[in-house]
């Protein structure tokens with residue numbers, strides 16, 4: 700199975716990594732696709748997100764990191780992907796994810812959306828939460844890898860990690 704795992708990944712969290720590791724086990728090729736979304740609240744550029752994810756996923760030979768813009772299904776079609784992977788944390792994710800899966804299926808019914816349920820220990824985690832806590836000087840060491848922590852520190856100049 701060729702699968703695409705799309706997202707903003709601003710920044711990548713342990714929740715994303717959990718999904719990537721599990722999706723990589725059931726895919727021959729997994730493309731982690733960073734969306735070019737021009738949100739005003741973005742902490743990292745798409746290239747910075749790709750660089751962090753490339754480092755984080757270096758131990759998984761069937762995982763590639765890319766960026767995409769435009770429609771996800773078009774990009775997935777170009778890659779000849781069979782599936783789009785999304786993580787589901789809680790019921791609150793469901794409505795948005797279900798709508799997106801339905802819309803994507805209407806646009807291209809050859810690509811299935813597969814949901815992987817997030818590990819319980821990461822079910823509270825989101826990139827926006829990490830950004831908010833880090834920007835307010837909180838400790839996000841349990842939420843995101845050290846590579847990301849260092850980048851956050853460089854960006855915000857805030858001491859948000861007390862770990863070694």
Ligand code: PNS
Pocket residue numbers: 705706707708734769770771772798799800802803
């Ligand atoms: O991590 P996110 O922000 O929840 O990811 C959302 C993302 C990037 C997967 C979604 O917004 C997306 O697919 N954007 C690309 C544009 C597109 O295809 N939109 C129609 C989706 S129904």
